[in-house]
Amino acid sequence: TLLDPASTPWGSPLVPDDTGNRLRFQLELEFVQCLANPNYLNFLAQRGYFKDKAFVNYLKYLLYWKEPEYAKYLKYPQCLHMLELLQYEHFRKELVNAQCAKFIDEQQILHWQHYSRKRMRLQQALAEQQQQNNTSVK
């Protein structure tokens, strides 16, 4: 089973001391990045979390990760795009469908491969050019 968000920070009272803040930071950092995983989003949608007003407010609160001083800690900055989309009710509703999640997953992976493909094409083009240069130089 995937992570059950019921036990995660927004259900617990605010801990005012340093360790509390540090912990909250790490937890929110982890959680916001989990939002990049469309399967997890599908999981959340199917369990009705997106219908909970408190949860939706929490998603809005998480938008602070867009600020540069916070964003620089994100290993998966793509999660911010998902977070932005999650602000829309229509998107949250759609995520209940497994095909929707699958589509997003596929598109994400394709996009992820974009730069590798581009680099390969560049390398190929370069190799071809070098071949031409070698054959034309006597």
Added chain:
Amino acid sequence: MMAAATGGGGERSSTRDRLLAALEDLELLARELIEILAISRNQKLPQPGEESQILGLLIQRDGEFQELMKLAVDQGKIHHEMQLLEKVVEKRDSDIQQLQKQLKEAEHILATAVYQAKEKLKSIEKARKGAISSEEIIKYAHRISASNAVCAPLTWVPGDPRRPYPTDLEMRSGLLGQMNNPSTNGVNGHLPGDALAAGRLPDVLAPQYPWQSSDMSMNMLPPNHSNDFMLEPPGHNKENEDDVEVMSTDSSSSSSDSD
């Protein structure tokens, strides 16, 4: 019989008309004189001295006529000068219009230049506001690329478990996962029955998952009153303002000095 042309002014009739009138008078007077002389050859004059009267008038009219001629010549000269001056005025007018056109053009060009300069200044200001050291950007770029977070590994093929987002395993191995299932963590991150564990590549098993980022200072969270999530999304609560400190570029896990 006599044309009523007074001297001076000439506002009532033009010089031309007056000249013509004088000529007519002269003609009439001349005719009358000749008639009287012709008659006086044959008969006695009904009115003695009439011919000298007419002659006098004739001479007077001739004098007026001569004066009118002089006047006409002067007027002609003045008219000629007027025409010259008018030409000069026309030329000046067209010069002024030309200058006006050029001024308008110049104003337009300057306005465009000023506008573009202002836009440029705006974008300079904007860029300055978002300025980040190139070192930081390079560090960050390296961080998200080297770990294959935003760019797929070059050897990736379908079937490779790596993904552009945290996978099941990564999520469970993180803090959130620890909170949920503290006792079922398995060995080396392998969870029992975890189908993904089979083909796991070595770097994923590393105990330090950098996406959880332990290298930071902790007093930088926006305030979070969890009860507020039931209500409208929170702004900054005044009582928690102290918790939020300005981030320095050097991140360290030192303890906080605010309260």
